[in-house]
Amino acid sequence: MCRLFAITSNEPLSPMIAMESMEVMKEGHDGSGVGLMLRDLAGPFEDMKDAPILSGIFTKNGIKRFDTFMVDLGFMTKYKLSIKVSKTPPPETPKRDMYLIRAYEYPKEWEGLSKEDKAQKLLELRLQLRKMGEEKDDMIVYSFWPDVIMIKEIGDPMQVARFLDLGRKELWARVILAQGRQNTNYSINLYACHPFFIQGYASMTNGENTAFIPIRDFLESRGFPGYSGYQSDSEVFTHILHYTTTQLGLGIEYYKHVITPLKDEDINDHHDADFLKHLKHSCRPLIIDGPNCVIGSLPDNSVFMVQDRKKLRPGVIGGRPGLYAFSSEMCGLDAAIPDRDKSKDFQPMYLDTAIVGPDRKEVFVCTQKDPLPPLH
Amino acid sequence: MYPKRSLTPSTLSVKDLPWQISWDQGKCTLCGRCTAVCPVQAIELGVFRKREVSTEINLMSLPENNIKIWYGIRQKTDPAYRCVGCAMCNLVCPNNAITPIRSDEIDKLRFHTNAGGQPRRRGGRRNNTESLLDQIKFIRISMLTDPALDAGRHEFEIRTMLGRILSPEENLLRIKENGWIPPVREIYPLIIGGMSFGALSPNMWEGLQMGVAYLNEELGMPVRISTGEGGCPPRLLKSRFIKYVILQIASGYFGWDEIIRAIPEMKEDPCAIEIKYGQGAKPGDGGLLMWYKVNELIAAIRGVPVGINLPSPPTHQTKYSIEEAVAKMIQSMSMAWGFRVPVCPKISATSTTLAVLNNLARNPYAAGLAIDGEDGGTGAAYNVSMDHMGHPIASNIRDAYLNLTRIGKQNEIPLFAGGGIGKTGNLAANAAALIMLGASGVQTGKYIMQAAAGCLGSESDRCNICNIGLCPKGITSQDPRIYRRLDPEAVAQRIVDVFLSFDTELKKIFAPLGRSTSLPIGMSDALGIDDKSAADRLHIKYVV
Structure with missing residues (x-):
């Protein structure tokens, strides 16, 4: 089973903290891959919060095609993080020509566009780049979004981290999501690696989503271009999160009601019974059937954790004001924040959504039986 | 000689x-x-x-x-x-x-x-032992990364919905604007299909209704039963038990005079209205109740003279086209109950199903579509219709579901499959296969008659005299000397047995697939079949 770790901190942290946690949770992942999402970035990106950052892997040909493409669109490089790697990658890690992390300035034509329009165009561009890359097998694009960096690679997490020198100052961030893969496919498609990302929403999951096909079919039929190209049954968790929040305009408190609605008798006793009944009916194809622990991150830099309805993968949250970590194993949390009050550790159960907001002051827990916040 | x-x-x-x-x-x-x-x-x-x-x-x-x-x-x-x-x-x-x-x-x-x-007329079934549904296997067994569930101990939500479900966006908008939200019933996914009062004996009907009421009120299973075309006894119409009943209207409109008159006195709304445009056993042909069975009681409920043949026309004669018929009838029926009752057409499976479905998709009042495949049974039909007319249910329901998926309405118009489900005794397996092909639920009649009342029919042309009122078990007879053989209490008991065992078997299928939180509608990755052409046709895996 894959291992998950996320940390959110007032002070910027090195991604290595996540890798060290991954290392202590090693018995649970097979070292077949690692995925990282960094946001609320420090270092050179601190002063360019609005500049979209493109993260991906390119061949020499790919980068040429990519550069031409971006220049033609009017994107100017604002900052380039060069990851120079030694000639010999770790065992199982393929030799790559280039790991790209590059911040851009928007083209002039984009000036004056609303935030929503920009978000839509960034998404379309990322999808277009993915398609171009798949055609010639020369580029992989993980994200193209302000204040977000994503790195995914095949191989043992710690070895990959050292190989890519992920501890470097430029990559320090206040929110870090990391997943160590337990591979279930022989040929690994990097697009199947967690965390998944769409327009500021990210999530990663352990376990298996048995309801994947009907959920995928439903998302793909929403007519939203980003809900496509599924390589992993866990990617739908990110997209349901995005759908619930952006398309339905519902807050994170509603997410759990979409993926694991209450039983009818509990809905009848709920303060918002009528609303929840309608939500359950109309979002029925989005109901998951775990076992899954989902750790996700929202555009406001909140981090949250939810479980499925009954199987409950392990998952724990602990820390102190200003620093909280989410981990699929207790030892991962212990490695990251050993000096916390462990009596305050929280393991969300089947009704809970545990959220650490952007202020990182506390772990806010809402259960599905709570009254819901008013709709906007 | x-x-x-x-x-x-x-x-x-x-x-x-x-x-x-x-x-x-x-x-x-x-x-x-x-x-x-x-x-x-x-x-x-x-x-x-x-x-x-x-x-x-x-x-x-x-x-x-x-x-x-x-x-x-x-x-x-x-x-x-x-x-x-x-x-x-x-x-x-x-x-x-x-x-x-x-x-x-x-x-x-x-x-x-x-x-x-x-030509020969008879009741019964197609007399064909083949069942494609029996060939379908459930191949996606949860192992290791996703341990299988415990069918006996985990909670299962075996419920489906009958009614027009809005898209999430539209539903939220209507809540916000206090708009009309179509009625939706949460029901058990196995519906007792339309067998009319008239086709069935009073004892059989009473037994079915008692069994359904017990399942609902004592066991908490929201099982629903369709009346078929033949009306409904006024006492039931005016009782609280009508909420467990789907009232069917068909081209003969039999019994609807009584129903309309009873509306002001109804304590509860019926579960739904089913508009029958066709049935699997005799597709394109109307219902038929032969004169043998039209006694005084049946005649009174149906509003016809005693002792005459009651052939319903093949289509709803008052309407110009099926599209118009669907739109107008759905509207009229919705209006009759103040838009509080789902109204859902039922058609014979046909190669033109998608035309009907696309039409319904554009009709905001259409609450679903029931499709009855060629293996459906009947109380009376021409032999040639039963044996040679109609479309198999599996590919029809699959096409319909995939079509809805293409237009993004797979959750909005629930599909109900009927015809041949459990024809060889494998009720739960056949139902689960159809659900995973895309049905929201299934309807069955023959299995219920066999299991709950001991119908003697088989796929070897055995008995099949439902049409002439001589059913030796008293299931489809209107002669009190015959139907007194059937004890309604015993029928009710058997209905309960059937549903409880079906429920257990369904869980025994869903649990190893790792599904319990919702009905696995359209979970086609779980299905496999050892026939390449069938696998390609149904878009499921070919396994040998």
Whole structure:
């Protein structure tokens, strides 16, 4: 089973903290891959919060095609993080020509566009780049979004981290999501690696989503271009999160009601019974059937954790004001924040959504039986 | 053959009949129960004469003739009195001395069951033992990364929805704007399909209704039953139990006078209204209740004279086209109950199903679509319709679901599949397969008749006399002397047995697939079949 770790901190942290946690949770992942999402970035990106950052892997040909493409669109490089790697990658890690992390300035034509329009165009561009890359097998694009960096690679997490020198100052961030893969496919498609990302929403999951096909079919039929190209049954968790929040305009408190609605008798006793009944009916194809622990991150830099309805993968949250970590194993949390009050550790159960907001002051827990916040 | 009997083209021997009576003189007590019970009087007391020649070894004595008379059972060969194979004779025989045996070759009777130019009509089923649904296997077994669930201990949400479900965006908007939200019923995914009051005996109907009420009120299982086209007894219409009933309206509008008049006195709304445009057993043909069964009670409920044939027209005659009929009838029916009751058409499976479905997709009041496949049963139909007309359900429901998925409305118009579900006894497996192909639920009639009331029909043309009111078990008879054989309480008990065991079996299928939180509608990755063409057609895995 894959291992998950996320940390959110007032002070910027090195991604290595996540890798060290991954290392202590090693018995649970097979070292077949690692995925990282960094946001609320420090270092050179601190002063360019609005500049979209493109993260991906390119061949020499790919980068040429990519550069031409971006220049033609009017994107100017604002900052380039060069990851120079030694000639010999770790065992199982393929030799790559280039790991790209590059911040851009928007083209002039984009000036004056609303935030929503920009978000839509960034998404379309990322999808277009993915398609171009798949055609010639020369580029992989993980994200193209302000204040977000994503790195995914095949191989043992710690070895990959050292190989890519992920501890470097430029990559320090206040929110870090990391997943160590337990591979279930022989040929690994990097697009199947967690965390998944769409327009500021990210999530990663352990376990298996048995309801994947009907959920995928439903998302793909929403007519939203980003809900496509599924390589992993866990990617739908990110997209349901995005759908619930952006398309339905519902807050994170509603997410759990979409993926694991209450039983009818509990809905009848709920303060918002009528609303929840309608939500359950109309979002029925989005109901998951775990076992899954989902750790996700929202555009406001909140981090949250939810479980499925009954199987409950392990998952724990602990820390102190200003620093909280989410981990699929207790030892991962212990490695990251050993000096916390462990009596305050929280393991969300089947009704809970545990959220650490952007202020990182506390772990806010809402259960599905709570009254819901008013709709906007 | 008797010496004086003429040899006409339709003169048949016992060997020519589909069912031949095997009778054992040694076991027979001549009690007469078999001849009394035979619903079609195929057997009668026979007086047989037998010559016995006795010859002594002694050459001096002459051989003697002894003529003996003995009594036994004689099978009639007149097509009108042919044995239907119901085996009631065997059921009542104290010594197991008599039983019908299926002919070892294709019978000759079939060439002669059109006396007077009237083709054969019958009740029952298609008489085809093949079942594609039985071939479908559930192959996605949860292992290791996703441990299987415990069918006995985990909670399962085995519920489906009947009603027009809005898209999430539209639903939230209507909540916000306090707009009309179509009624949706949360029901059990196995519906007792339309078998009318008239087709079924009063005892059978009462037993079904009691069983359904018990399941709902004592066991918390929201099981629903369709009335079929024949109205509904006024006492039920005005009771609280009507909420468990789907009222069916069809082209004959039988019973709807009573229903409309009862609306002001209804304590509860019915579960739904089903507009029948077609049925799987006799697609493109109307319902048929033959005169034998139209007694005073049936005539009163249906608002017709006693003792006449009641053929419903093939289509709703008051309307110009099915599209218009669908739109207008859905609207009218919705209006009759103040838009509080889902209204859902039912059609025969056909290669034109998608045209109907696309039409419904654009109709905001359409609450779903029930599709009845060729294996559906009936109380009365022309043999040719049953045997040769219609479309298999599996590919039809799959096409419909995939079509809805393409237009993004797979959750908005629930599809209900019927026709041949459990025809070989595998009710839960067939239902689960159809759900994973895209059905929101299934309807079944024949299985219920067999399991809950002991219907004798089989896929070997056994019995099949539902149409003439002589059902030997009293299930489809309107003759009190026959239907008193059927104890409504026992039927109710069996209904409960059927649903509880179905529920357990369904969980035994869903649990290893890792599904319990919602019904696995459209979970086609779980399905496999060992027929490549079928796999390609259904977009499921080919497994050998």
